[in-house]
Amino acid sequence: MDFEKLYIDGQWISGASGTFIEIENPAEMKPFARVPAGNAADVDAAARAAARAFPGWAATPLSERIALMETMFGIFKELEPELTDSIVKELGAPVSFAAAKHVRYQYVRTQSYIELAAKAPFVEHLPQSTVYREPLGVIGCITPWNYPLGQVVQKVIPAILAGNAVVLKPSQHTPLAAYWLTDAFDRAGFPKGVFNLVAGRGSEIGNAMCDHPLIDMISFTGSTEAGILVSQRALGTMKRISMELGGKSPCVLLESQNYEAAIRMCFDSIFLNAGQTCTALSRLLVPHEDKKQIEELLKQIVPEYTVGDPMDPAIKIGPLSSAHQLQIVRQYIQKGINEGARLLAGGLPDEPDHGYYVHPTIFTDVTNTMTVAREEIFGPVLCVIAYDTVEEAVAIANDTPYGLNGAVWGPKELAVKVARQIRAGNVYINDGPRDVAAPFGGFKESGIGRESGIDGILEFTEPQALFDQGN
Incomplete structure (x- = not known):
């Protein structure tokens, strides 16, 4: 794969700037690849190519669009080794986790979109x-670094199935997985301009996409702060917007005889991917009278979450994605200590010399007014908050500007009742599995719009009503 090209109008071409962005391996703390530093001229070329392709692609029968996507999917599945290797190196995700969640789970998502499109x-x-649901036009997709393939799949696949053309800007920090997906689209024989890839720095490419008159919608995933700026800029030209943003999600443990399964699920959510997950269950709400018992279980289980070389299949947690992210997490851990939270596990990371590693960190005696309980840390840091009544647990769970995800563990009837009161787009009840056919998205400052399922496909359409006396 030649990562030093852009993909525009069905061709791999050099970037207009002639300059490049180096991609760092966070486990080795050194660059190993580079991609073009795209600019506004590249965005313009991609947008024009997409706009030319759109009318023909929108008019292509849905059955033909699905058939082409199935061809792409077959090629995509053959690229598992290359995709896994890229994600391990560019993100630092452990190889077992990268293969299972960053790659194979995206095959499940892709298959779901193909089936649901029909x-x-x-x-x-x-x-x-x-009422006809018409494709919107040219979709500008801006994706984050923490799930470099998953967030691309969530946007590109449904947008194209719905009849749109796409201009994709992957994260400048983890763009390589998107290159392999682009290769699959290219080899599948999609019409020129239906799919375009422009790598580059977030502000430069993102601003050019928001401003371009031929781009009809911006679909963005990232922090709430960045999402607000992108939204404001995109609305300057009345683009449609879809925003999947931040979270500070609660995991509520109702009184129970056995908390182990709930703790393991919470740990998987907050510690795997080094805590760099928007849906991470970062606040663990526990009954006050069982707090000590739960703290002992936390201390017993946390050593299972091993930290180390992401190339080792036995390792569960690799490095954070960058020196910048390490500094952010370090500052939050120090803030928690300063505010009076008690460390139950982990703590301030060492100065990095072989990778940006942070061990799983658990704060207890946390109140929901503390900074570590209110702001999205995006690292392996869990806050334990005690409550006295179920009503108080619900109030604490909802006392956040976010509303992306949540979980409730306990007797089924009560757990469902509590879950229905949590203001979040997704809530897990006990060991309920993720359903890719369900809509995904947030309440409040966690976003606008939905991904996944039929809702995620219709997000890229606009309704047109013809008053024809119906049936």
Whole structure:
């Protein structure tokens, strides 16, 4: 793979700037690849190519769009070794986790979109009208570094299935997985301009995409702060927007005889991927009378979450993605100590010499007013907060500007009742599995719009009502 090219109008081409961005391996703390530093001229070329391709692609029968996507999917699945290797190196994700969650799980998502596209209500007959869900046009997709393949799949696959053309800007820190997906689209034979890849720095490419008159929608995943700026800029030209943003998600443990399964699920959420997950269950709400018992379980289980070389299949937690992210997490841990939270495990990381590693860190005696309980840390840091009544647990769970994810563990009937009161787009009840056919997205400052499922496909359409007396 030649990572030193952009993919525009069905061709791998050099970037207009002639300059490059180095990609660092966070486990080795040194660059190992580079991609073009794209600029506004590259965005313009990609947007124009997409705009030319859009009318023909939108008019292509859905069955043909699905068939081409199935061809791409077959090639995509053959690239598992290359995708896994890229994600281990560019993100620092442990190889076992990278293969299972960053790659194979994205195959599940892709298959789901293909199956659901055939069932999506692109035409709906009402008593006195017919509603057509028309593709929006050219979609600008801006994706984050923490799931360098998953967040691309969540946008690109449904947008193209719905009949749109796409300009993708992957993260400047972890762009390589997107190159392999691009290779699959290229080899599948999609019409020129339907899919375009422009690598580059976030502000430069993102601003150019938001400003470009031929881009009709911006689909963004990232921090809430960045999402607000992107939204404001995109709305300057009345683009449609979809924002998947931050979270500070609660995991509520109701009184129980056995907390182990709940703790393991919470640990998987907050510690795997080095805590760099928007849906991470970062606040563990526990009954006050069982607090000591739960703290002992936390201390017993946390050593299982081994930290080290991401190339080792036995390792569960690799390095943070960058020196910058390490500094952010370090500052939050120090803030927690300063505010009076008690360390139950982990603590301030050592100065890095062989990777940006942070051991799983657990704070207890946390109040929901502390900075570590209110702000998204994006590292392996868990806050334990005690409550006295179920009503108080619900109030604490909702006392956050975010509303992306949550979990409730306990007797099924009560757990469902509590989950229904949590203001979040997704809530897990006990060991309920993730359903890729369900909509994904947040309440409050966690975003606008939905990904996954039929909702995630229709996000890239606009309804047109024809008043024809219906049936």
